[in-house]
Amino acid sequence: MNATPSGAAAPHTATPAARGTGPEHGELLLAVDHLRVTAGDKPLVHDLSLHMRRGERIGLIGESGSGKSMTATALLGLLPEGVTATGSVRLGETGPNLLEASERELMRVRGKDAAMVFQEPLSALNPLMRAGDQVAEIMLQHRTVPNRAAARRRAVEMLDAVQLPNPAEAARAYPHQLSGGQRQRVMLAMALANDPSLLLCDEPTTALDVTVQRQVLDLILELVRERGTGLLFITHDLAVVANMCTRVLVMNRGEIVEEGPTEQVFTHPRHPYTRGLLAASDLEATDANGRLFTVASAAAYVPPGTGHAEQQDGGAAERRAAGPESGPGSGAGSGPGSVPGSGSEPGSKPGSVPGSGSGSGSAPVIRVSELVRTYSRGRTSLLKPAPQVQALKGISFEVPEGGRLGVVGESGSGKSTLLRILAGLDQPTSGSAVVAGNEVAGARESQLRELRQNLQIVFQDPMGSLDPRMTVEQVISEPLLVRGRNESAAERSRLVAEMLEAVGLPAESAARYPHQFSGGQRQRISIARALICRPKVVVADEPVSALDVSVRAQVLNLLADLVDEYGLTLVFVSHDLGVVRHLCDSVVVMQSGEIVEAGDTERVYQNPAHPYTRRLIDSSLTLRQELAGRSTP
Structure with a gap:
């Protein structure tokens, strides 16, 4: 693959990637030459050229607005109205220029020779068609099966290939009846149904839980390896690229500023923008003031694997550990007990969070005791009672003044229900929730006015x-x-x-x-x-999950500074375990409405006691771990 626009860093010498056999000398799959994308007079992509070989896995990274998605949609003729593309895009050595092809010609290519998996499957899938019919339709459209019955059988086989549980039942389900991860698997089944030679993935796992994200990424990697499919993977998550791709292109303001083998670019970046993205992505590295690096402050950042990065990381780890460990009574076995095995005193109330950080030893600002929330679903039968859903199952914890509590867990674990109750937006079925001296349970709307002055929410x-x-x-x-x-x-x-x-x-x-x-x-x-x-309390509900890594670092630094400056108590909800580990001094892990583990953040992360916590941590992708895995023989 070549990517050599003006102003770019000199391309690295092609070497086999650590996670592949190196398809650099294989058959040419995709040739993009001098691609330009414009909206009126405004250029969006400048003179982009790349050559992809069959079986190659390329990561295209950059911030929002860098031109990544415009590049991908231009390749398949899917640009929005008013946006035009010039240059040359060909599949194979002698294929026609897709930028000059008619819509009829492009329809023969889409879904057969090249396919795309989009970021949000719920908007990409037809809500009025069953999942199996949508997979079958793409085969019938390209006549790769003899009849509709064969297409339906093949659709079930594809749903099984993407590891959907009970694929025959999933084929009969509508998109809204499937989870986010299951819908993304349906999209992947559709994309691979006709065995395309090129697969484009545009942020396919951004909105997924950490465990589902890992499953989908592993599945994509397994399927493209088995089929020898070329992969162009678009994302702002550098850890995902390190896990998935043999080569990487770094895009900034419509231009490729650096390209080369993934390990080489990530460990020895040549362009300042690449170094900035790496620095902002690395939540395990901090500057001399203990703040996350940003693109603007990345000059002092040492990338992983260069010899000095371990010292940089070690200092950050020591600072993280020093917070909880240095507080009064925060040694091993200290704090008002938590889930057995979380490092707190055994025999005390399950689910409590040990006092730590600046608020250690002070009266709790939040005290939750045996909190239960049960919902009734709509009746499905005149003869049976309405089904009950237990969103919270008697959870208990405390947060001291000035504490930073992280709440982690997958979708459906009860995190959002807990936040609504703490904010007075929902009432518990039983139990108690006292926030800044205000009891939420049983409170009338007029009584919640003071609570809402003392607790504010930052939304996703x-x-x-x-x-x-x-x-x-x-x-x-x-x-x-x-x-x-x-x-x-x-x-x-x-x-x-x-x-x-x-x-x-x-x-x-x-x-x-x-x-x-x-x-x-x-x-x-x-x-x-x-x-x-x-x-007194700020509740942050996934406040950085939709942000670029560089902006994420800025917002996290800002939150940390303001929490310290104003003496705030922070409840931070996230599925990104790296963010919680950096920002919070204590953590509760929720699963199916219960707190399965709680304690000082560093202790829980380094020595998880519950299998579910271990699974969450093992599923998390971090830049350092992925690069370390590449260098392992």
């Missing part, structure tokens, strides 16, 4: 949680407009200006609207809104 999707018709000043000052507060308009403007400065945004941002900001800036606005009324 800032664009969805910010009113697009309100200016930033109106958005941030809205929590001050509740009954009982008497700030004047001038005072509110002053407080907004202070919060904008605190989150690193200019004062003139107050007059603009949310759509005029990037994703990371919108998340900063959400944090400013949450903190303007000086709450």
Whole structure:
């Protein structure tokens, strides 16, 4: 593969990748020459050229807006209206130029010679068709099976090949009846049904739980290896690329700035932007002040595998461990007991979190006792009672003042139900939840006013949680407009200006609207809104999962700084175990509505007692572990 646009770092000498036999000299599969993508007069992709050999696995990485998805959609003629592509895209040595092909010609290629797996399967699948029929349809469209009955049999076989449990039953299900991981497997079955020679994957695991993500990635890798399929994998997660790909292209502002074998690029980056992405992705490395590296501060970052990275990492590990371990009573067997085996005192109440960090030894700001939440589903029969779903099964824990609690677990574990109860947005079936001195259980709406001044939420999707018709000043000052507060308009403007400065945004941002900001800036606005009324508790619900790695590092640094500056108690919910390990001093692990393990974060991560915790940790992809695996003989 060649990728040599102007301004790019010189390509590395082709060498067999550590996880493959090196297809560099095999049959040419994809030839892209001088690809340019424009929207009107605005260039989106500049003079991109790459050659992929059969069986090669290429990672295309970069931040949002770098041109990754535009490149992939241009290859299959799927660009949105108003966006055009020029240059040459050919499958094989002598194939026609797909950029000049008619829609009819492109339809013969899509799904047969080249296929794509999209990021969000629920929007890519037809909600009115059963899963099996959608897999069968792509075979019938290209006439790779003799009749509809054969297509349906083959569809079940493909659903079995992507390891869906009970594939015959899954074939009869509609997309909304399947989980996110199962829907992504259906998409993969559709993509591979006609045995294409090229598979394009555009962020296919971003929205999945950590264990499901690992399963889907392992499945993709196994299937493309078995079939000798070429893979172009688009993602902003560098650990995934290190796990999946033999070669990597780094894209910035529409240009390939560096390319080469994955291990070589990731351990000896030549371009400053590549080093910046690596630094921001490495949650196990911190600078001299204990902060995560960002693209802007990456000059001092030492990539893994270069000899000095271990010292950099070791310092970070020591700082993480020093927090919980140095607090009063935080030695082995200390703290008000947790789940047996989590390193806390045995025989005490299950599910409690040991006091740690700055809040160790202080009165708890959050005390949850035997919390139960049971939902009733709609009746399915006149003769049977409505089925019951136990979202929370008697969980208990405490969070001290100034503590940073991480809550981890897969979808359906009860994390969101717990957050709604803590925020007073839902009532428990039984048990107690006291937040900043306010009992949630049984409280009337008028009694929850004080709670909502003392607890604020930062949501996962800032664009969805910010009113697009309100200016930033109106958005941030809205929590001050509740009954009982008497700030004047001038005072509110002053407080907004202070919060904008605190989150690193200019004062003139107050007059603009949310759509005029990037994703990371919108998340900063959400944090400013949450903190303007000086709450005691901030609940962050997956606040960085939708952000680029570089923006993620900035937001995590900001959260850590503000928690310390304002003396906040933080409850941080995430499926990214690396983020929780960096930010939180204690953690609870939830499964099926129960806390299966709790304790000081570093102790739980280094010595997990519960099989479910071990599975979550083993399924997590980290850049250092993946690169270490590549260098292992």
